Amino acid sequence: MHDGAPSHYTCIVRNWFDNNFPSKWIGRRGPTSWPPRSPDLTPCDFFLWGWAKEEVYKTNPKTLIELEAQICTVLNNIPEEFLKNYSTNNVQVRLQKCIDNEGAYVEI
Numbered sequence: 001m002h003d004g005a006p007s008h009y010t011c012i013v014r015n016w017f018d019n020n021f022p023s024k025w026i027g028r029r030g031p032t033s034w035p036p037r038s039p040d041l042t043p044c045d046f047f048l049w050g051w052a053k054e055e056v057y058k059t060n061p062k063t064l065i066e067l068e069a070q071i072c073t074v075l076n077n078i079p080e081e082f083l084k085n086y087s088t089n090n091v092q093v094r095l096q097k098c099i100d101n102e103g104a105y106v107e108i
Helices: 011-020 043-057 064-076 080-100
Strands: none
Touching: 043 064, 043 080
């Protein structure tokens, strides 16, 4: 995923993607264009932030310092296998639905 932010769009970054992921990266002027405003395809948007928020508020932090500490604890302790399984399976399903809808909004 290449989000098109100015610092991520420089020639050196795009060349790196081309060398390391030839014809396999998604981004502005990449081999596959990234659909505008597509949080339905971004794992952090469709899954991680909601899950993390639920985990953080299980402890009901009372201060900003407690909240920040709990956010760090939750995000630093996400089981790697959990992320791999969720992301791999759901991203493929979402991408296929997007393809089936010809890039239109995907309701999942």
